[in-house]
Structure formats: C-alpha cells, structure tokens
Amino acid sequence: MDQAAESDLRMDWQGGAIFRPVRTGNAFEETVERLLEAIKLGVFAYGDRLPAERELAARLNISRETLREAIRSLQQAGCVESRRGRYGGTFVTYRLPPPDLGELRRVVADMGLELEDALTYRMVLETGASEQAARRDLTEDQRAYLARRLSDLEDATPEQYRQLDSRFHLAIAELTGSHSLAAGVAECRMRLNDLLNAIPMLERNIDHASEQHRAMVEAILTGDVAAARRSTEEHLAATAALLRGFLG
Structure with missing residues (x-):
C-alpha cells in the first residue's frame, strides 16, 4: 500500500x-x-x-x-x-514530554477510584473491539493496514513507542466498523494517556508486549474470536499491573 x-x-x-x-x-x-x-x-x-x-x-x-x-x-x-x-x-511538531513520576503520582492520588474505573472501562472496550474485529471479513487493505501498524510499533524508537502503541490500539477499534466504539476507545486512552506515557520503557516488558500484540493481530486476521479476546485481555492486564506498580 x-x-x-x-x-x-x-x-x-x-x-x-x-x-x-x-x-x-x-x-x-x-x-x-x-x-x-x-x-x-x-x-x-x-x-x-x-x-x-x-x-x-x-x-x-x-x-x-x-x-x-x-x-x-x-x-x-x-x-x-x-x-x-x-x-x-x-x-x-508536538513531541511527548519527558515523564514526571512525582507529578503523575499526585494525579493518580487525585483520581482516586477514577483510575480503576478507567482501567475497567478500557478492558471492556478493547477486548470487545478485538472480538468484533476478529468477527469481521476484513478487506485486504484493512488487513495490510493492521499489519503495518504492528510493524511500525515493533520498529519504534523509545521516543516513538507510546504514540505508535496508541495508533495500534486505535486501529483495531476502527476495524470494528463502529465509530461509537472507536470513539470510546480513543476517549478512554486519553483519560489514561499521561499515565501510560509515564511507565518506564522496560526492555522485558516491551518484548512481552510485542508477543501479545502479535498474538492479537494473528487472532484478528485468522478470525479467532476467543484468542483475540484472550490475548487482548492478557495484554491490558499486564499494562494495568505496571501502571499500578509504578504509580500506586
């Protein structure tokens, strides 16, 4: 393409x-x-x-x-x-600012239960999006586009990674064909965006996330609805655990 x-x-x-x-x-x-x-x-x-x-x-x-x-x-x-x-x-010309863990911990404290609400909302929306994307008969262009988003993410520099990760997750939501669902995923990502950007780039975590991303894409492209949900759920749970660990 x-x-x-x-x-x-x-x-x-x-x-x-x-x-x-x-x-x-x-x-x-x-x-x-x-x-x-x-x-x-x-x-x-x-x-x-x-x-x-x-x-x-x-x-x-x-x-x-x-x-x-x-x-x-x-x-x-x-x-x-x-x-x-x-x-x-x-x-x-916008670039992500460097993370300030001290400030973000204060933000988390102010959020209170809202953080868990946002994490739960994300889990429900994105597992559902992966399931629905796996159910659809995607066009060749759509399949190539999703594969490209994965490839770009895997080749990302540390400075690019978080934004390309957002683009990857939004691409899955858009492939559902539901603008309402995709808009919900975008809104939820914005609620968590600064916090997700503050997670340190841990090599083992990036490797693990790459395995999960590949599993998500493979399940969607092969129409394996159960695997799409399972791999997305595992990935989001791992991200939430890191978020709680570093910012809790």
Whole structure:
C-alpha cells in the first residue's frame, strides 16, 4: 500500500474515531480538543501532515474559519506548524514530554477510584473491539493496514513507542466498523494517556508486549474470536499491573 493510500485509510478509520462532527456550542474549544487528541494519541505523529483543511472542516462539521483559528492556536502552542508551497500544509511538531513520576503520582492520588474505573472501562472496550474485529471479513487493505501498524510499533524508537502503541490500539477499534466504539476507545486512552506515557520503557516488558500484540493481530486476521479476546485481555492486564506498580 502506498503512503497516499495509507493516509486516506488512516483518515477513514482512525480519523473517524476522533474527527467526528463537533456537536457542542463551543466549536472552537472542541475543535482544539479533537486536534490535540489526534496528535497526542499518535493518529498523526511528529512530522505528519494533517488532512486538507476542506476535508477536515467537513469531517468536524465546522466552518473553515473555526478550523483555522484552532490551528493557529495550536501553532502558537508549538504543536503544529504551517508550511507554504506545493508540498505545504499543516504539520505536527508536538513531541511527548519527558515523564514526571512525582507529578503523575499526585494525579493518580487525585483520581482516586477514577483510575480503576478507567482501567475497567478500557478492558471492556478493547477486548470487545478485538472480538468484533476478529468477527469481521476484513478487506485486504484493512488487513495490510493492521499489519503495518504492528510493524511500525515493533520498529519504534523509545521516543516513538507510546504514540505508535496508541495508533495500534486505535486501529483495531476502527476495524470494528463502529465509530461509537472507536470513539470510546480513543476517549478512554486519553483519560489514561499521561499515565501510560509515564511507565518506564522496560526492555522485558516491551518484548512481552510485542508477543501479545502479535498474538492479537494473528487472532484478528485468522478470525479467532476467543484468542483475540484472550490475548487482548492478557495484554491490558499486564499494562494495568505496571501502571499500578509504578504509580500506586
């Protein structure tokens, strides 16, 4: 699959979870939120070009002026930059900040029971997403896209890993064909995002996670619903255990 085709698929699938129509009266604020969500979750990572203004405004159901105002605000915050010319557009410049375990432990203390609520919600949503993706008759492009997300994650540098991990999990949710489910997975990931990013990069854990990711993909691509649920559940339980251990 060429890069242009993959970009279109990313907009159709992962973009569908985040770039859904803005429904509140606070169009500017919600647009900023959606764009930041897409950037922080790695749907569009450092160096990626955001979709064309006309297409993005139509997806969000907002005016192009509102979109421009939101992009200008993100540019002032150092999250994106606009380039002119034939190969111009709006490009992501955001990088994940280094983790601050002390601050994040305070955040966890403030969250109280909300942390366990978020972990339970994630378990239910993502195991269900893997099951549903395994049930579907995926197209060749969809199968290739999921395999590419796994390959990118396995080849990620430590700086890229967390965002590409988010992109991998969101890709599975989008392959269910349910925008509501995919949006729920994205929302839950945002609730836990700063905490997940704070987990130290442990080589043994990354190796273990890679085995689990491969098992998830194999089960989905072979239509093994039970294995898809089991491998996803094992993976999420391991991540939750590390999260509790380092931030508890």
